[in-house]
Amino acid sequence: MAAASGTRPEHMAPAEVFYDGTEAKKYTSSSRIIDVQAQMAHRCIELMALPPGHRCFILDIGCGSGLSGEALSSAGHAWVGTDISADMLTVGLARGTPGDTLLSDMGQGLPFRTGSFDGAISVSAVQWLCYATQKSHQPYRRIRAFFASLYRCLKRGARAALQIYPENAAHLEMLSAAAAKAGFRGGLVVDFPNSTKAKKYYLCLVAGSGERDDSAAAATSAAGAAAGAAADSSSSSASDGDLKHSDAAMEATDGMGSAMTSSGLVVAMGRRSSSDFEKRRRSRAQDRVGAHAPARKEWVLRKKEQRRAKGLPTRSDSKYTGRRRPDRIT
Template identity: 50%
Template sequence: MASFKVKPEHTGPPELYYNETEAAKYASNSHITAIQHEMAERALELLALPEGKTGFLLDIGCGTGMSSEVILDAGHMFVGVDVSRPMLEIARQDEDLESGDFVHQDMGLGMPFRPGSFDGAISISAIQWLCHANASDENPRKRLLFFFQSLYGCLGRGSRAVFQFYPENDEQCDLIMGQAHKAGFNGGLVVDFPEAAKRKKIYLVLMTGGVVQLPQGLTEDGEEGRTQIDNAGRRFVWNSRKNEKVVKGSKAWIEAKRQRQIKQGRDVKHESKYSGRKRKTKF
Protein backbone atom coordinates (compact mmCIF):
# COMPACT_ATOMS: atom_id res chain seq x y z
CA MET A 1 0.00 0.00 0.00
CA ALA A 2 1.36 3.43 -0.97
CA SER A 3 2.17 5.81 1.85
CA PHE A 4 1.52 9.51 1.65
CA LYS A 5 3.39 12.15 3.58
CA VAL A 6 1.08 14.40 5.55
CA LYS A 7 1.73 18.09 4.98
CA PRO A 8 2.71 19.98 8.15
CA GLU A 9 -0.16 22.46 7.77
CA HIS A 10 -2.63 19.54 8.06
CA THR A 11 -1.31 18.49 11.47
CA GLY A 12 -2.35 21.59 13.40
CA PRO A 13 -1.23 25.18 14.03
CA PRO A 14 2.39 26.04 13.16
CA GLU A 15 3.20 27.24 16.68
CA LEU A 16 2.53 23.70 17.92
CA TYR A 17 4.03 21.80 14.99
CA TYR A 18 7.33 23.69 15.12
CA ASN A 19 8.16 22.90 18.72
CA GLU A 20 11.73 22.75 20.05
CA THR A 21 12.34 19.31 18.53
CA GLU A 22 10.99 20.14 15.06
CA ALA A 23 12.69 23.54 15.04
CA ALA A 24 16.06 21.95 15.81
CA LYS A 25 15.58 19.30 13.10
CA TYR A 26 14.55 21.98 10.62
CA ALA A 27 17.55 24.20 11.33
CA SER A 28 20.06 21.34 11.08
CA ASN A 29 18.76 19.88 7.81
CA SER A 30 21.26 20.82 5.08
CA HIS A 31 18.82 19.92 2.28
CA ILE A 32 16.14 22.23 3.67
CA THR A 33 18.73 24.97 4.17
CA ALA A 34 19.89 24.78 0.55
CA ILE A 35 16.34 24.87 -0.83
CA GLN A 36 15.23 27.70 1.48
CA HIS A 37 18.25 29.78 0.52
CA GLU A 38 17.61 29.22 -3.18
CA MET A 39 13.94 30.21 -2.91
CA ALA A 40 14.75 33.26 -0.77
CA GLU A 41 17.30 34.41 -3.35
CA ARG A 42 14.69 34.07 -6.07
CA ALA A 43 12.07 35.92 -4.01
CA LEU A 44 14.56 38.72 -3.39
CA GLU A 45 15.23 38.92 -7.10
CA LEU A 46 11.50 39.16 -7.85
CA LEU A 47 11.25 42.13 -5.47
CA ALA A 48 13.18 44.11 -8.10
CA LEU A 49 14.76 46.45 -5.55
CA PRO A 50 16.80 49.41 -6.83
CA GLU A 51 20.44 48.45 -7.39
CA GLY A 52 22.96 49.85 -4.94
CA LYS A 53 20.32 50.81 -2.38
CA THR A 54 20.04 49.18 1.04
CA GLY A 55 16.45 48.12 1.62
CA PHE A 56 14.58 47.53 4.86
CA LEU A 57 12.68 44.29 4.31
CA LEU A 58 10.08 42.24 6.15
CA ASP A 59 10.69 38.48 6.32
CA ILE A 60 7.29 36.86 6.96
CA GLY A 61 7.39 33.37 8.44
CA CYS A 62 11.15 33.72 8.88
CA GLY A 63 11.50 30.56 10.97
CA THR A 64 15.11 29.96 12.01
CA GLY A 65 16.34 32.84 9.87
CA MET A 66 17.41 31.08 6.67
CA SER A 67 15.74 33.63 4.40
CA SER A 68 16.82 36.48 6.71
CA GLU A 69 20.43 35.44 6.12
CA VAL A 70 19.89 35.77 2.37
CA ILE A 71 18.51 39.28 2.89
CA LEU A 72 21.61 40.29 4.86
CA ASP A 73 23.98 38.69 2.37
CA ALA A 74 22.35 40.82 -0.36
CA GLY A 75 23.19 43.97 1.62
CA HIS A 76 19.76 44.71 3.07
CA MET A 77 18.34 44.98 6.59
CA PHE A 78 15.38 43.02 7.89
CA VAL A 79 12.75 42.33 10.50
CA GLY A 80 11.69 38.68 10.77
CA VAL A 81 8.21 37.60 11.89
CA ASP A 82 7.18 34.10 12.93
CA VAL A 83 4.58 32.42 15.14
CA SER A 84 6.94 29.73 16.48
CA ARG A 85 8.94 30.79 19.54
CA PRO A 86 11.39 27.85 19.26
CA MET A 87 12.16 28.78 15.64
CA LEU A 88 12.71 32.42 16.59
CA GLU A 89 14.93 31.42 19.49
CA ILE A 90 17.27 29.59 17.10
CA ALA A 91 17.31 32.63 14.81
CA ARG A 92 18.11 34.98 17.68
CA GLN A 93 21.07 32.81 18.72
CA ASP A 94 22.64 33.06 15.25
CA GLU A 95 25.46 35.64 15.42
CA ASP A 96 25.20 36.24 11.68
CA LEU A 97 21.67 37.58 12.19
CA GLU A 98 22.31 39.83 15.18
CA SER A 99 21.94 43.01 13.12
CA GLY A 100 18.29 42.18 12.40
CA ASP A 101 15.20 42.08 14.59
CA PHE A 102 12.69 39.31 15.21
CA VAL A 103 9.03 39.59 16.20
CA HIS A 104 6.79 36.85 17.56
CA GLN A 105 3.48 37.22 15.71
CA ASP A 106 0.73 35.17 14.09
CA MET A 107 0.34 36.28 10.46
CA GLY A 108 -3.42 35.92 10.69
CA LEU A 109 -3.49 38.60 13.38
CA GLY A 110 -1.83 41.12 11.07
CA MET A 111 1.54 42.81 10.81
CA PRO A 112 2.11 45.15 13.82
CA PHE A 113 4.16 47.82 12.09
CA ARG A 114 3.77 51.50 11.25
CA PRO A 115 2.52 52.53 7.80
CA GLY A 116 5.20 52.60 5.10
CA SER A 117 7.86 50.99 7.28
CA PHE A 118 9.28 48.55 4.72
CA ASP A 119 10.73 48.67 1.21
CA GLY A 120 9.47 45.17 0.47
CA ALA A 121 8.61 41.79 1.95
CA ILE A 122 9.39 38.17 1.22
CA SER A 123 7.87 34.99 2.58
CA ILE A 124 9.06 31.42 2.02
CA SER A 125 6.76 28.42 2.51
CA ALA A 126 4.46 30.16 4.99
CA ILE A 127 1.34 31.72 3.49
CA GLN A 128 -0.42 28.36 2.89
CA TRP A 129 -0.71 27.89 6.67
CA LEU A 130 -3.37 30.63 6.72
CA CYS A 131 -5.61 28.53 4.47
CA HIS A 132 -6.35 26.13 7.32
CA ALA A 133 -8.57 26.72 10.35
CA ASN A 134 -7.14 25.27 13.57
CA ALA A 135 -9.89 26.56 15.87
CA SER A 136 -13.64 27.10 15.63
CA ASP A 137 -13.20 30.87 15.64
CA GLU A 138 -10.63 30.91 12.79
CA ASN A 139 -11.83 31.81 9.31
CA PRO A 140 -9.10 31.39 6.65
CA ARG A 141 -10.71 33.90 4.31
CA LYS A 142 -10.90 36.60 7.00
CA ARG A 143 -7.42 35.86 8.35
CA LEU A 144 -5.88 36.11 4.87
CA LEU A 145 -7.67 39.40 4.16
CA PHE A 146 -6.65 40.94 7.47
CA PHE A 147 -3.06 39.81 6.94
CA PHE A 148 -2.85 41.30 3.45
CA GLN A 149 -4.52 44.54 4.54
CA SER A 150 -2.02 45.03 7.37
CA LEU A 151 0.86 44.10 5.06
CA TYR A 152 -0.28 46.58 2.43
CA GLY A 153 -0.32 49.28 5.09
CA CYS A 154 3.22 48.71 6.34
CA LEU A 155 4.81 48.61 2.87
CA GLY A 156 6.18 51.74 1.21
CA ARG A 157 4.62 53.22 -1.90
CA GLY A 158 5.51 51.29 -5.05
CA SER A 159 7.04 48.36 -3.16
CA ARG A 160 6.47 44.63 -3.64
CA ALA A 161 5.84 41.51 -1.59
CA VAL A 162 6.86 38.08 -2.89
CA PHE A 163 5.46 34.83 -1.48
CA GLN A 164 6.83 31.42 -2.34
CA PHE A 165 4.23 28.84 -1.38
CA TYR A 166 2.97 25.31 -2.01
CA PRO A 167 -0.71 25.48 -3.00
CA GLU A 168 -2.69 22.25 -2.74
CA ASN A 169 -4.91 23.11 -5.69
CA ASP A 170 -6.17 25.94 -7.91
CA GLU A 171 -8.88 26.82 -5.38
CA GLN A 172 -6.26 27.56 -2.73
CA CYS A 173 -4.36 29.75 -5.21
CA ASP A 174 -7.56 31.62 -6.03
CA LEU A 175 -8.33 32.11 -2.33
CA ILE A 176 -4.91 33.59 -1.54
CA MET A 177 -4.79 35.79 -4.64
CA GLY A 178 -8.39 36.92 -4.21
CA GLN A 179 -7.83 38.15 -0.67
CA ALA A 180 -4.60 39.90 -1.67
CA HIS A 181 -6.42 41.79 -4.42
CA LYS A 182 -9.23 42.75 -2.04
CA ALA A 183 -6.59 44.28 0.21
CA GLY A 184 -5.41 46.52 -2.64
CA PHE A 185 -2.51 44.60 -4.17
CA ASN A 186 -1.93 44.10 -7.89
CA GLY A 187 0.11 41.22 -9.28
CA GLY A 188 -0.09 37.51 -9.94
CA LEU A 189 1.75 34.21 -10.09
CA VAL A 190 5.21 33.49 -11.47
CA VAL A 191 5.96 29.80 -11.97
CA ASP A 192 9.56 28.61 -12.26
CA PHE A 193 10.27 25.32 -14.07
CA PRO A 194 6.59 24.42 -14.57
CA GLU A 195 7.39 21.17 -16.42
CA ALA A 196 9.77 19.84 -13.76
CA ALA A 197 7.89 18.25 -10.85
CA LYS A 198 10.71 18.57 -8.31
CA ARG A 199 12.05 21.96 -9.41
CA LYS A 200 8.69 23.65 -9.95
CA LYS A 201 8.24 26.64 -7.65
CA ILE A 202 5.31 29.05 -7.41
CA TYR A 203 5.71 32.69 -6.38
CA LEU A 204 2.97 35.22 -5.77
CA VAL A 205 4.33 38.65 -6.72
CA LEU A 206 2.25 41.46 -5.23
CA MET A 207 2.64 45.17 -6.01
CA THR A 208 1.40 48.20 -4.11
CA GLY A 209 1.60 50.51 -7.12
CA GLY A 210 -0.14 50.38 -10.49
CA VAL A 211 -0.32 47.33 -12.74
CA VAL A 212 3.16 46.29 -13.86
CA GLN A 213 4.13 43.38 -16.11
CA LEU A 214 5.00 40.31 -14.11
CA PRO A 215 8.64 39.19 -14.02
CA GLN A 216 9.68 36.25 -16.17
CA GLY A 217 9.67 32.70 -14.89
CA LEU A 218 12.78 30.53 -14.96
CA THR A 219 12.91 27.52 -17.32
CA GLU A 220 15.19 24.63 -18.11
CA ASP A 221 18.20 25.58 -20.26
CA GLY A 222 17.36 25.45 -23.94
CA GLU A 223 13.60 25.56 -23.51
CA GLU A 224 11.35 28.35 -24.70
CA GLY A 225 9.66 30.71 -22.29
CA ARG A 226 6.72 29.45 -20.28
CA THR A 227 3.29 30.92 -19.73
CA GLN A 228 2.70 33.03 -16.62
CA ILE A 229 -0.64 34.26 -15.28
CA ASP A 230 -1.49 37.66 -13.82
CA ASN A 231 -4.32 38.65 -11.52
CA ALA A 232 -6.68 39.28 -14.43
CA GLY A 233 -6.14 35.83 -15.91
CA ARG A 234 -4.02 37.14 -18.80
CA ARG A 235 -1.17 34.94 -20.01
CA PHE A 236 2.33 36.11 -20.89
CA VAL A 237 5.21 34.19 -22.50
CA TRP A 238 8.77 34.91 -21.45
CA ASN A 239 12.20 33.85 -22.64
CA SER A 240 14.34 31.57 -20.50
CA ARG A 241 17.47 32.80 -18.72
CA LYS A 242 20.11 31.57 -16.30
CA ASN A 243 20.22 32.48 -12.65
CA GLU A 244 23.83 32.56 -11.41
CA LYS A 245 24.33 31.91 -7.70
CA VAL A 246 27.21 32.14 -5.26
CA VAL A 247 27.84 28.96 -3.26
CA LYS A 248 27.59 29.47 0.50
CA GLY A 249 30.97 29.11 2.18
CA SER A 250 32.95 29.88 -0.98
CA LYS A 251 35.53 32.66 -1.15
CA ALA A 252 33.12 34.86 -3.14
CA TRP A 253 30.37 34.30 -0.56
CA ILE A 254 32.70 35.12 2.34
CA GLU A 255 33.92 38.31 0.66
CA ALA A 256 30.35 39.46 -0.07
CA LYS A 257 29.44 38.86 3.56
CA ARG A 258 32.56 40.73 4.72
CA GLN A 259 31.69 43.75 2.58
CA ARG A 260 28.14 43.75 3.93
CA GLN A 261 29.37 43.77 7.51
CA ILE A 262 31.79 46.60 6.72
CA LYS A 263 28.86 48.67 5.39
CA GLN A 264 27.04 47.97 8.65
CA GLY A 265 29.98 49.40 10.59
CA ARG A 266 30.99 46.12 12.17
CA ASP A 267 34.57 44.99 12.90
CA VAL A 268 35.57 42.24 10.48
CA LYS A 269 38.67 40.19 9.85
CA HIS A 270 40.82 41.16 6.89
CA GLU A 271 40.82 39.08 3.71
CA SER A 272 43.61 36.53 3.35
CA LYS A 273 44.68 33.66 1.12
CA TYR A 274 42.98 31.31 3.58
CA SER A 275 39.51 32.83 3.05
CA GLY A 276 37.12 30.12 1.88
CA ARG A 277 39.77 27.44 2.17
CA LYS A 278 38.43 24.02 3.12
CA ARG A 279 39.70 22.92 6.51
CA LYS A 280 40.93 19.46 7.32
CA THR A 281 38.73 17.25 9.45
CA LYS A 282 39.67 17.40 13.13
CA PHE A 283 40.08 14.24 15.15
Protein backbone atom coordinates in the same frame (compact mmCIF):
# COMPACT_ATOMS: atom_id res chain seq x y z
CA MET B 1 7.71 15.51 15.19
CA ALA B 2 8.38 13.94 11.81
CA ALA B 3 5.86 14.22 9.02
CA ALA B 4 4.60 10.98 7.55
CA SER B 5 5.16 10.35 3.87
CA GLY B 6 2.53 12.11 1.76
CA THR B 7 1.27 14.29 4.64
CA ARG B 8 1.43 18.06 4.62
CA PRO B 9 2.51 19.75 7.88
CA GLU B 10 -0.61 21.94 7.69
CA HIS B 11 -2.76 18.82 8.18
CA MET B 12 -0.87 17.63 11.25
CA ALA B 13 -0.87 20.53 13.71
CA PRO B 14 -0.84 24.33 13.93
CA ALA B 15 2.47 25.91 12.93
CA GLU B 16 3.28 26.99 16.48
CA VAL B 17 2.77 23.38 17.63
CA PHE B 18 4.31 21.54 14.68
CA TYR B 19 7.55 23.55 14.86
CA ASP B 20 8.38 22.82 18.47
CA GLY B 21 11.90 22.80 19.90
CA THR B 22 12.82 19.43 18.40
CA GLU B 23 11.42 20.14 14.94
CA ALA B 24 12.94 23.64 14.88
CA LYS B 25 16.44 22.32 15.59
CA LYS B 26 16.07 19.49 13.08
CA TYR B 27 14.77 21.89 10.44
CA THR B 28 17.61 24.36 10.92
CA SER B 29 20.36 21.73 11.03
CA SER B 30 19.43 20.05 7.73
CA SER B 31 21.90 21.04 5.01
CA ARG B 32 19.35 20.25 2.31
CA ILE B 33 16.69 22.49 3.84
CA ILE B 34 19.22 25.28 4.32
CA ASP B 35 20.18 25.06 0.64
CA VAL B 36 16.59 24.97 -0.64
CA GLN B 37 15.49 27.84 1.62
CA ALA B 38 18.45 29.93 0.46
CA GLN B 39 17.57 29.30 -3.20
CA MET B 40 13.96 30.33 -2.73
CA ALA B 41 14.91 33.38 -0.64
CA HIS B 42 17.31 34.59 -3.34
CA ARG B 43 14.56 34.03 -5.91
CA CYS B 44 12.19 36.19 -3.84
CA ILE B 45 14.83 38.93 -3.65
CA GLU B 46 15.18 38.77 -7.43
CA LEU B 47 11.41 39.05 -7.93
CA MET B 48 11.20 42.12 -5.67
CA ALA B 49 13.24 43.99 -8.30
CA LEU B 50 14.86 46.27 -5.71
CA PRO B 51 16.85 49.29 -6.94
CA PRO B 52 20.46 48.19 -7.50
CA GLY B 53 23.05 49.59 -5.13
CA HIS B 54 20.52 50.62 -2.47
CA ARG B 55 20.27 49.19 1.04
CA CYS B 56 16.56 48.50 1.56
CA PHE B 57 14.44 47.70 4.60
CA ILE B 58 12.68 44.35 4.01
CA LEU B 59 9.99 42.44 5.90
CA ASP B 60 10.49 38.65 6.15
CA ILE B 61 7.11 37.01 6.87
CA GLY B 62 7.39 33.60 8.50
CA CYS B 63 11.13 34.05 8.99
CA GLY B 64 11.49 30.97 11.21
CA SER B 65 15.06 30.49 12.38
CA GLY B 66 16.38 33.15 9.99
CA LEU B 67 17.43 31.03 6.99
CA SER B 68 15.73 33.34 4.49
CA GLY B 69 16.91 36.38 6.44
CA GLU B 70 20.52 35.35 5.87
CA ALA B 71 19.93 35.72 2.13
CA LEU B 72 18.66 39.26 2.73
CA SER B 73 21.72 40.09 4.83
CA SER B 74 24.08 38.67 2.20
CA ALA B 75 22.39 40.94 -0.36
CA GLY B 76 23.16 43.94 1.84
CA HIS B 77 19.63 44.67 3.07
CA ALA B 78 18.32 45.32 6.58
CA TRP B 79 15.34 43.22 7.59
CA VAL B 80 12.76 42.46 10.26
CA GLY B 81 11.18 39.02 10.55
CA THR B 82 7.95 37.72 12.05
CA ASP B 83 6.98 34.16 12.91
CA ILE B 84 4.31 32.39 14.96
CA SER B 85 6.67 29.74 16.36
CA ALA B 86 8.55 30.88 19.46
CA ASP B 87 10.83 27.83 19.22
CA MET B 88 11.90 28.72 15.69
CA LEU B 89 12.69 32.29 16.75
CA THR B 90 14.66 30.98 19.74
CA VAL B 91 16.78 28.79 17.48
CA GLY B 92 17.36 31.80 15.25
CA LEU B 93 18.57 33.91 18.17
CA ALA B 94 20.94 31.11 19.21
CA ARG B 95 22.35 31.09 15.67
CA GLY B 96 22.98 34.83 15.83
CA THR B 97 20.38 35.95 13.31
CA PRO B 98 21.43 39.41 12.06
CA GLY B 99 17.89 40.78 11.72
CA ASP B 100 15.34 41.71 14.36
CA THR B 101 12.58 39.14 14.91
CA LEU B 102 9.07 39.38 16.31
CA LEU B 103 6.63 36.74 17.58
CA SER B 104 3.44 37.43 15.64
CA ASP B 105 0.51 35.66 13.95
CA MET B 106 0.24 37.00 10.40
CA GLY B 107 -3.42 35.96 10.31
CA GLN B 108 -4.14 38.70 12.84
CA GLY B 109 -2.39 41.34 10.73
CA LEU B 110 1.16 42.67 10.67
CA PRO B 111 1.89 45.10 13.55
CA PHE B 112 3.89 47.73 11.66
CA ARG B 113 3.43 51.37 10.76
CA THR B 114 2.17 52.53 7.40
CA GLY B 115 4.81 52.62 4.66
CA SER B 116 7.57 51.07 6.77
CA PHE B 117 9.13 48.64 4.28
CA ASP B 118 10.70 48.79 0.84
CA GLY B 119 9.64 45.22 0.11
CA ALA B 120 8.56 41.92 1.65
CA ILE B 121 9.39 38.26 1.16
CA SER B 122 7.96 35.04 2.54
CA VAL B 123 9.21 31.49 2.04
CA SER B 124 6.91 28.51 2.67
CA ALA B 125 4.67 30.31 5.15
CA VAL B 126 1.62 32.09 3.69
CA GLN B 127 -0.20 28.87 2.69
CA TRP B 128 -0.72 28.14 6.42
CA LEU B 129 -3.44 30.83 6.39
CA CYS B 130 -5.62 28.59 4.21
CA TYR B 131 -6.18 26.18 7.12
CA ALA B 132 -8.37 26.61 10.19
CA THR B 133 -6.30 25.33 13.12
CA GLN B 134 -8.72 26.68 15.73
CA LYS B 135 -12.52 26.80 15.93
CA SER B 136 -12.44 30.59 15.86
CA HIS B 137 -10.30 30.70 12.72
CA GLN B 138 -11.96 31.66 9.43
CA PRO B 139 -9.28 31.24 6.73
CA TYR B 140 -10.54 33.86 4.28
CA ARG B 141 -10.89 36.51 7.00
CA ARG B 142 -7.38 35.78 8.23
CA ILE B 143 -6.03 35.99 4.68
CA ARG B 144 -7.84 39.31 4.16
CA ALA B 145 -6.40 40.68 7.41
CA PHE B 146 -2.91 39.60 6.38
CA PHE B 147 -2.97 41.17 2.91
CA ALA B 148 -4.64 44.37 4.14
CA SER B 149 -1.94 44.87 6.77
CA LEU B 150 0.82 43.93 4.30
CA TYR B 151 -0.47 46.52 1.83
CA ARG B 152 -0.54 49.13 4.58
CA CYS B 153 3.01 48.59 5.84
CA LEU B 154 4.61 48.59 2.37
CA LYS B 155 5.66 51.80 0.64
CA ARG B 156 3.70 52.66 -2.49
CA GLY B 157 5.25 50.90 -5.44
CA ALA B 158 7.02 48.37 -3.22
CA ARG B 159 6.79 44.70 -4.12
CA ALA B 160 6.13 41.54 -2.14
CA ALA B 161 7.40 38.14 -3.32
CA LEU B 162 5.64 35.31 -1.49
CA GLN B 163 6.73 31.73 -2.15
CA ILE B 164 3.80 29.40 -1.40
CA TYR B 165 2.84 25.72 -1.52
CA PRO B 166 -0.88 25.79 -2.44
CA GLU B 167 -2.59 22.46 -1.85
CA ASN B 168 -5.18 23.01 -4.57
CA ALA B 169 -6.64 25.57 -6.97
CA ALA B 170 -9.14 26.81 -4.37
CA HIS B 171 -6.35 27.87 -2.01
CA LEU B 172 -4.52 29.66 -4.80
CA GLU B 173 -7.70 31.46 -5.86
CA MET B 174 -8.44 32.45 -2.26
CA LEU B 175 -4.98 33.97 -1.80
CA SER B 176 -5.06 35.78 -5.16
CA ALA B 177 -8.56 37.15 -4.61
CA ALA B 178 -7.72 38.46 -1.13
CA ALA B 179 -4.56 40.13 -2.43
CA ALA B 180 -6.48 41.85 -5.23
CA LYS B 181 -9.17 42.92 -2.76
CA ALA B 182 -6.52 44.56 -0.58
CA GLY B 183 -5.34 46.67 -3.53
CA PHE B 184 -2.36 44.68 -4.80
CA ARG B 185 -1.57 44.28 -8.47
CA GLY B 186 0.63 41.56 -9.86
CA GLY B 187 0.44 37.90 -10.69
CA LEU B 188 1.80 34.41 -10.23
CA VAL B 189 5.27 33.25 -11.26
CA VAL B 190 5.79 29.50 -11.67
CA ASP B 191 9.36 28.20 -11.65
CA PHE B 192 10.04 24.80 -13.26
CA PRO B 193 6.41 24.46 -14.45
CA ASN B 194 7.03 21.11 -16.17
CA SER B 195 8.54 19.48 -13.09
CA THR B 196 6.51 17.79 -10.37
CA LYS B 197 9.06 17.95 -7.55
CA ALA B 198 10.87 21.18 -8.35
CA LYS B 199 7.82 23.31 -9.23
CA LYS B 200 7.62 26.51 -7.17
CA TYR B 201 4.87 29.13 -6.95
CA TYR B 202 5.54 32.80 -6.20
CA LEU B 203 2.89 35.47 -5.68
CA CYS B 204 4.47 38.70 -6.95
CA LEU B 205 2.48 41.68 -5.71
CA VAL B 206 2.84 45.43 -6.22
CA ALA B 207 1.45 47.77 -3.55
CA GLY B 208 -0.49 50.52 -5.29
CA SER B 209 1.16 52.88 -7.73
CA GLY B 210 4.64 54.30 -7.51
CA GLU B 211 7.82 55.02 -9.41
CA ARG B 212 8.72 51.32 -9.51
CA ASP B 213 5.41 50.28 -11.08
CA ASP B 214 6.45 50.90 -14.67
CA SER B 215 9.15 48.25 -14.56
CA ALA B 216 7.25 45.81 -12.33
CA ALA B 217 5.45 43.87 -15.04
CA ALA B 218 8.52 43.76 -17.27
CA ALA B 219 10.71 42.55 -14.42
CA THR B 220 8.21 39.82 -13.51
CA SER B 221 7.93 38.64 -17.12
CA ALA B 222 11.71 38.62 -17.56
CA ALA B 223 12.14 36.72 -14.31
CA GLY B 224 9.55 34.16 -15.36
CA ALA B 225 11.18 33.69 -18.75
CA ALA B 226 14.56 33.20 -17.11
CA ALA B 227 13.06 30.57 -14.83
CA GLY B 228 11.60 28.76 -17.82
CA ALA B 229 14.99 28.64 -19.52
CA ALA B 230 16.61 27.41 -16.33
CA ALA B 231 13.98 24.70 -15.94
CA ASP B 232 15.02 23.09 -19.23
CA SER B 233 18.70 22.84 -18.35
CA SER B 234 18.68 22.34 -14.58
CA SER B 235 19.19 18.98 -12.89
CA SER B 236 16.79 17.49 -10.35
CA SER B 237 19.30 18.08 -7.57
CA ALA B 238 19.29 21.84 -8.14
CA SER B 239 15.86 22.21 -6.56
CA ASP B 240 14.47 19.11 -4.92
CA GLY B 241 11.64 20.87 -3.08
CA ASP B 242 11.25 21.67 0.57
CA LEU B 243 11.33 18.82 3.09
CA LYS B 244 8.32 20.37 4.78
CA HIS B 245 6.16 19.32 1.79
CA SER B 246 6.21 15.85 0.33
CA ASP B 247 6.15 14.87 -3.33
CA ALA B 248 2.48 13.90 -3.02
CA ALA B 249 1.65 17.36 -1.75
CA MET B 250 3.42 18.99 -4.67
CA GLU B 251 1.57 16.72 -7.12
CA ALA B 252 -1.70 18.08 -5.74
CA THR B 253 -0.86 21.49 -7.16
CA ASP B 254 -0.84 20.26 -10.76
CA GLY B 255 -4.60 20.71 -11.19
CA MET B 256 -4.64 24.49 -11.13
CA GLY B 257 -6.82 24.73 -14.22
CA SER B 258 -6.58 27.87 -16.29
CA ALA B 259 -4.44 29.62 -13.68
CA MET B 260 -1.49 27.39 -14.58
CA THR B 261 -0.20 26.99 -18.12
CA SER B 262 2.83 25.03 -19.19
CA SER B 263 3.86 27.73 -21.65
CA GLY B 264 3.13 30.88 -19.64
CA LEU B 265 5.13 31.22 -16.44
CA VAL B 266 3.61 34.54 -15.43
CA VAL B 267 -0.13 34.62 -14.81
CA ALA B 268 -1.95 37.92 -14.33
CA MET B 269 -4.11 38.32 -11.24
CA GLY B 270 -7.34 40.12 -10.50
CA ARG B 271 -8.42 41.21 -14.01
CA ARG B 272 -11.02 39.70 -16.33
CA SER B 273 -10.83 39.90 -20.09
CA SER B 274 -13.57 41.48 -22.18
CA SER B 275 -14.40 38.05 -23.61
CA ASP B 276 -15.38 36.82 -20.13
CA PHE B 277 -17.87 39.66 -19.73
CA GLU B 278 -19.21 39.03 -23.24
CA LYS B 279 -19.83 35.37 -22.40
CA ARG B 280 -21.70 36.33 -19.24
CA ARG B 281 -23.78 38.89 -21.16
CA ARG B 282 -24.78 36.29 -23.75
CA SER B 283 -25.62 33.82 -21.00
CA ARG B 284 -27.98 36.29 -19.34
CA ALA B 285 -29.61 37.02 -22.72
CA GLN B 286 -30.21 33.31 -23.28
CA ASP B 287 -31.84 33.05 -19.87
CA ARG B 288 -34.27 35.81 -20.82
CA VAL B 289 -35.39 34.12 -24.05
CA GLY B 290 -35.88 30.75 -22.39
CA ALA B 291 -32.84 28.92 -23.78
CA HIS B 292 -32.57 26.98 -20.52
CA ALA B 293 -36.19 25.80 -20.43
CA PRO B 294 -35.26 22.07 -20.06
CA ALA B 295 -33.15 22.89 -17.02
CA ARG B 296 -36.08 24.83 -15.54
CA LYS B 297 -38.45 21.92 -16.08
CA GLU B 298 -36.04 19.50 -14.43
CA TRP B 299 -35.78 21.83 -11.46
CA VAL B 300 -39.59 22.04 -11.12
CA LEU B 301 -39.98 18.26 -11.33
CA ARG B 302 -37.29 17.76 -8.73
CA LYS B 303 -38.99 20.19 -6.35
CA LYS B 304 -42.34 18.48 -6.82
CA GLU B 305 -40.78 15.10 -6.00
CA GLN B 306 -39.36 16.60 -2.82
CA ARG B 307 -42.79 17.88 -1.81
CA ARG B 308 -44.38 14.48 -2.47
CA ALA B 309 -41.70 12.79 -0.36
CA LYS B 310 -42.60 15.12 2.51
CA GLY B 311 -46.31 14.33 2.13
CA LEU B 312 -47.21 17.86 1.03
CA PRO B 313 -50.06 18.52 -1.41
CA THR B 314 -48.60 18.65 -4.93
CA ARG B 315 -50.24 19.09 -8.33
CA SER B 316 -49.84 16.23 -10.78
CA ASP B 317 -47.38 16.49 -13.65
CA SER B 318 -48.53 17.41 -17.15
CA LYS B 319 -47.09 18.55 -20.47
CA TYR B 320 -47.36 22.13 -19.20
CA THR B 321 -45.20 21.49 -16.12
CA GLY B 322 -42.21 23.83 -16.04
CA ARG B 323 -43.47 26.11 -18.81
CA ARG B 324 -43.64 29.84 -18.30
CA ARG B 325 -47.12 31.35 -18.27
CA PRO B 326 -47.83 33.57 -21.27
CA ASP B 327 -48.59 37.22 -20.69
CA ARG B 328 -52.33 37.78 -20.29
CA ILE B 329 -54.11 40.28 -22.51
CA THR B 330 -56.11 42.69 -20.40
